[in-house]
Amino acid sequence: MRSKANIKSHPLHPILICFPLAFFIGSFVFDILFLFNQNPSFQNTAYHLNIAGVIGAVLAAVPGFVDFLYTVPPESSAKKRAAKHGLLNTGNLLLFIAIVLLKRNTALDYKILVAMEAIGVIILFIAGWLGGTLVYRNQIGVDPRYADAGKWNEEYVNTNDNFIRVAAANELKLNQMKLVHAGGKRIIIAHSEKGYAAFSDHCTHKGGSLAGGAMICGTVQCPWHGSQFNVHDGSVSAGPAKKGIETYNVEERDGAVFLHLKEIKK
Template identity: 55%
Template sequence: MKSKASIKSHPMHPMLVAFPIAFFTGALLFDVLAVLRESDAFWQTGLYLEAAGVVAAILAAIPGAIDYFGTVPPRSSAKKRATSHALLNISMLVLFVIALILREDRAFMPFVIIGLELAGFILMGFAGWMGGTLVYRNQIGVDPRYAHAGKWKEVYLDGKEGPLIVAEENELKINQMKLVHLHGRRLVIGRTEEGYVAFADHCTHRGGSLAGGAMICGTVQCPWHGSQFDVKTGAVTAGPAKTAIAVYPLTASNGKIYLDSHVIHHSY
């Protein structure tokens, strides 16, 4: 799924997370050296690095939150993983903030602060592991465009009842798709050799976004685990998915493609 917080298709969250990782790691290392060498200079350096890490983590969290709410498919394994990723990062940040605050009170032993930083460092490692899984397995922030797929298309339509224009007759080329948000649901409008089709964006295996997959010869393939579905009937043509996806009828008139929003509203 293409990131909604990106610069020229480059997701911002992966670019920014390197800074808090570096700052927090440096803070822990300099604080350990400060204790071992009894160096106030190293301790002060750790303070500056920790403060910079807190600021950098907050900045990195902004595009991360945008992608969490706008990019990660709902009701999917990626959403659960992204939630754990976010909670781990929040917990990590809280630990480093507490350590930063405790520095002001000389009554606290340096080992208490280092202990908090070490715990935060461990949580940061687990959070990073999950973040990597979200990118490399769930392809969050990845735009897996295949040959002739065209640019990513995504639109939000209002929720009025009745026929809605979801595409122009020549808007998509054969085997191209676009993601449509309607009534809080996500569906895909695609064009096959036989005409336009509409189907649910939700893969019935683990909830992957079919709009981010590939559609060829009337079959759409989920980018996560390779499940394939017939875009006209919704039937599973290749596993691991076992349940068909929902499909919706479209009508063409005067060069426009229409979808009855009433069908979507009452299909869940």
Template identity: 35%
Template sequence: MLKDFLEGKPLRHPLHPMLVHFPIGLFLLSLLLDLASLAFPSVPDLVRDSFYAMLLGVITALIAAVPGFVDYTDIRSDHPAKPTATAHLTLNLIVVALYGINLGVRSSSLVDPKIQTAPLILSLVGVALLSVSGYLGGRLVYDDGISVGRHKRRTPTPESTLHLSATNVANDGDLAFVPIPEADRLGERETLRVEIDGQVITIAKIDKNFYAFQEFCTHRYGPLSEGGFQGFDVQCPWHNSCFDVRTGKVTQGPAKVDLKSFKVETRDGKICVCVQRGTGEST
């Protein structure tokens, strides 16, 4: 599948971070050649070489943008990093457009011994914006874990979080049975991300059975709804901790603390998660 390839799943490594180094390096090389033409005007073809480095930078940037956009569309709509990702995407588009304009401006002066002022300014602005965009890209990976480990997963990740409440649902004493509206649509080894009165829970379907457990890994809080499955183990996409979805027990470190697990029952034809009323805690 094309999307799987663009997410780097056949390579077991995301594509976008691999490809972005090429345009970054080429744009920086172009600027260095511009500056070299000012310092060493007697050296031939520096302006021309800068032009072609920039042209290759634009081409490779457009190539890198394709898997980058696929990664962007996979970010949950309610993820707190979505605005950062949007800013990163927007800045990258501006940078590519700016370098496209730059190519047009300098195309008529390739034989000049020194770079002209206008294209040099455009290059400086382009590198400055590229630096900001790169910083935002780093934040997405290192602070928010965006796309980390997703290349290992074979099924779609949740598009958003379902917000539910244990109020006014069937109960048994202090226990509430909260219906999960979209659970019956899950395919094998697919997940839902739900929030019940403040408790974020992953619903997973494995071997035609449903399991519920806390969303965040007990090691560094990686999103388990985006993890992969090995048998009945869910693997955190960040640091590969594994937990048995049936019991919440740690089966592979670095995590040392078990997950909270939640009982799943079918009531009146609806798949329900059992939580303590008013607390969202497991039963």
């Protein structure tokens, strides 16, 4: 799923998250050095790295939250994983903000602050593991290419009509797909050898986005676990999915492709 917070298809969250990671870990390292030799320069460096980490974390959180709302597929295993990732990072941000404030209290045992930083670093690694899983397994933020290097195509249709125009007749190449948001639904318009098809962008196994998968010979494959579905009747071609996907009626006329939004094929 292509990130909604991006610059020329490059997602911003993974770019920005490296800064708080480096700053928070650096703060912990310099505080450890300070405990060993009591050099005030190490303590001062750790303090300012801590502040820089808080600022970097806030900046990274903005595109991350945008991706959570608009990129991660709804009602999917990735949505739950992304929620855990976000909650851990938010809690960690609050922890390091508290550390910054407590460092200004010279009466506090400094070893307690270092212990708090150690906990924060551990949380960083756990949250980072979840974030890596979201990218490398769930392909969140990945900008897919379709047949003949066709680019990711997505459109939001604001209408209450049942019969809506969703593509030009020559817009999609063979085996290329387009994700359409209409009527509160995520529907894929696909061009197969038999013509155009429309089906739900929701794998029935773990909720993966089929729009980011691959389609060939009228079969779409989920990019998460490999489930395959017939794009014309929604039946399961290969597991692990056991339930088929919803398909919709489409028709091509007057140089355009139209979708019957409320007419689900039986």
